[in-house]
Amino acid sequence: xxxxxxxxxxxxxxxxxxxxxxxxxxxxxxxxxxxxxxxxxxxxxxxxxxxxxxxxxxxxxxxxxxxxxxxxxxxxxxxxxxxxxxxxxxxxxxxxxxxxxxxxxxxxxxxxxxxxxxxxxxxxxxxxxxxxxxxxxxxxxxxxxxxxxxxxxxxxxxxxxxxxxxxxxxxxxxxxxxxxxxxxxxxxxxxxxxxxxxxxxxxxxxxxxxxxxxxxxx
Amino acid sequence: xxxxxxxxxxxxxxxxxxxxxxxxxxxxxxxxxxxxxxxxxxxxxxxxxxxxxxxxxxxxxxxxxxxxxxxxxxxxxxxxxxxxxxxxxxxxxxxxxxxxxxxxxxxxxxxxxxxxxxxxxxxxxxxxxxxxxxxxxxxxxxxxxxxxxxxxxxxxxxxxxxxxxxxxxxxxxxxxxxxxxxxxxxxxxxxxxxxxxxxxxxxxxxxxxxxxxxxxxxxxxxxxxxxxxxxxxxxxxxxxxxxxxxxxxxxxxxxxxxxxxxxxxxxxxxxxxxxxxxxxxxxxxxxxxxxxxxxxxxxxxxxxxxxxxxxxxxxxxxxxxxxxxxxxxxxxxxxxxxxxxxxxxxxxxxxxxxxxxxxxxxxxxxxxxxxxxxxxxxxxxxxxxxxxxxxxxxxxxxx
Numbered sequence: 001x002x003x004x005x006x007x008x009x010x011x012x013x014x015x016x017x018x019x020x021x022x023x024x025x026x027x028x029x030x031x032x033x034x035x036x037x038x039x040x041x042x043x044x045x046x047x048x049x050x051x052x053x054x055x056x057x058x059x060x061x062x063x064x065x066x067x068x069x070x071x072x073x074x075x076x077x078x079x080x081x082x083x084x085x086x087x088x089x090x091x092x093x094x095x096x097x098x099x100x101x102x103x104x105x106x107x108x109x110x111x112x113x114x115x116x117x118x119x120x121x122x123x124x125x126x127x128x129x130x131x132x133x134x135x136x137x138x139x140x141x142x143x144x145x146x147x148x149x150x151x152x153x154x155x156x157x158x159x160x161x162x163x164x165x166x167x168x169x170x171x172x173x174x175x176x177x178x179x180x181x182x183x184x185x186x187x188x189x190x191x192x193x194x195x196x197x198x199x200x201x202x203x204x205x206x207x208x209x210x211x212x213x214x215x216x217x218x
Numbered sequence: 219x220x221x222x223x224x225x226x227x228x229x230x231x232x233x234x235x236x237x238x239x240x241x242x243x244x245x246x247x248x249x250x251x252x253x254x255x256x257x258x259x260x261x262x263x264x265x266x267x268x269x270x271x272x273x274x275x276x277x278x279x280x281x282x283x284x285x286x287x288x289x290x291x292x293x294x295x296x297x298x299x300x301x302x303x304x305x306x307x308x309x310x311x312x313x314x315x316x317x318x319x320x321x322x323x324x325x326x327x328x329x330x331x332x333x334x335x336x337x338x339x340x341x342x343x344x345x346x347x348x349x350x351x352x353x354x355x356x357x358x359x360x361x362x363x364x365x366x367x368x369x370x371x372x373x374x375x376x377x378x379x380x381x382x383x384x385x386x387x388x389x390x391x392x393x394x395x396x397x398x399x400x401x402x403x404x405x406x407x408x409x410x411x412x413x414x415x416x417x418x419x420x421x422x423x424x425x426x427x428x429x430x431x432x433x434x435x436x437x438x439x440x441x442x443x444x445x446x447x448x449x450x451x452x453x454x455x456x457x458x459x460x461x462x463x464x465x466x467x468x469x470x471x472x473x474x475x476x477x478x479x480x481x482x483x484x485x486x487x488x489x490x491x492x493x494x495x496x497x498x499x500x501x502x503x504x505x506x507x508x509x510x511x512x513x514x515x516x517x518x519x520x521x522x523x524x525x526x527x528x529x530x531x532x533x534x535x536x537x538x539x540x541x542x543x544x545x546x547x548x549x550x551x552x553x554x555x556x557x558x559x560x561x562x563x564x565x566x567x568x569x570x571x572x573x574x575x576x577x578x579x580x581x582x583x584x585x586x587x588x589x590x591x592x593x594x595x596x597x598x599x600x601x602x603x604x605x606x607x608x609x610x611x612x613x614x615x616x617x
Contacts, residue, residue: 005503066506066507067506068503068504068505068506086409086507087409088409088410088411089409089410089411089412089413089414090410090412092413191410192506193501193506193507193508194501194502194503194505194506194507194508196410197377197379197481197499197501198375198377198501198502198503200481
């Protein structure tokens, strides 16, 4: 091909994006435009290296990558599990570490020991359903909430919640605790299936360099 | 009523005008190529008994099939793909045939996929099946046919990735994994999910050296594209045989001159469980997933009572068209033929002209107009056609 194709990255808005950029900078991939404060642009270009970057909401990153709108994406494992998109999951970037947990007041522990029906509030209905149906074989009523899930058991909407726990301080402040751990989470790099076949060399090199870097850090 | 009737259900849509013309054109191009290889057309029903697509056959998960009942209470299903139907036909109509059977099909397939994920519920597939022919030359014929068909449609930049299911199955058997675990591992490997695969293998306490080979299949970077390396790692006959088969295949592909489009990946596996040997996928820019899938399914025919090997492929025509369009390679189809536009009273003259031209094989669109101005507007909307205006009182004019 005469002109090298752009390799497009979809990054998760917020802390993950900053950490991803720092990591990429260490292997010589940078995007000055993105560091400009107060910029309202949506797509950032590194012309010299033929790279494009854009920011998206976490759950949308796998969608962009599945359809090939982005070749590469970085998002949390939670979003990958929840969305179930058909992408290659190639790297555990090691940051953004947290856990997906069943949480609730201490007295709710009892409810998880039997197979009786309970109410679960969560932002992650797919993960919650998979855990209770396929791993615990417990019938549950799942209530999808869009934020401040901790409220569920406090105001009596649900018995327990399924949510991400990082330090657990929000839980403790509200008299809740981790009852069961579902799985560990961290930031993952995902690649579009076609891009991996068509741009194999460029993407492989990138992954190899990141892998080397991560191994050094570990 | 009214406006609410204009919408189609989610996942299906109308294809019309220029887009449909282009779609028909590439369907024609694909069919032309497949026909050149001696494949004969077959039409199978749009729906069949559910059992034709059941779990035992190893096709689409039941939850993604459109199912309904006939009057006797049998469960029916809209076809999710053609291969089981073709296998059924081969078993039914060619029961005593021992020589090769070459079939080609084209039609719409249906999937009841999850909502709001932007997935289509109805796509056109065209494909070919070569049955009762176990040779490596048959494998090569399929792959070269795919390459030729894609080239004939105008695609230049594409990649056919070839794998061998037996390589994976050989190692699984050696490691003593049961069917359920093998299925889960296959999902991880086909998603190149290294960590998922690693976790599963640790849970199953698979021997270190065997786990290493399996993990390598899921590893995009180290990969499993080097056949010599793959042969060195495999320590069982089944896997070794698979690698040998691919090496042989590569030699035949070289004779065809198609080798430059082909790369190997022993980690390539399919969600269709009926594949038994060589499998392949065709990729190009502009769409998020493979536009061609295919492979060998030597045990599928026996599900319908006929023993025999088979290999096939299918192209998702809609995806191919989308890829061509996004790459700026879509065929530009010029409308040809003529327009005969007549004022009130000029119909006989216009009709005579239209019939003469149609007899010569020229397409003529015949329509009434109010006056010359309307005829000019009409003609402007049919670029590329010769427009004739038949006024009521004067001689016909070319616009």
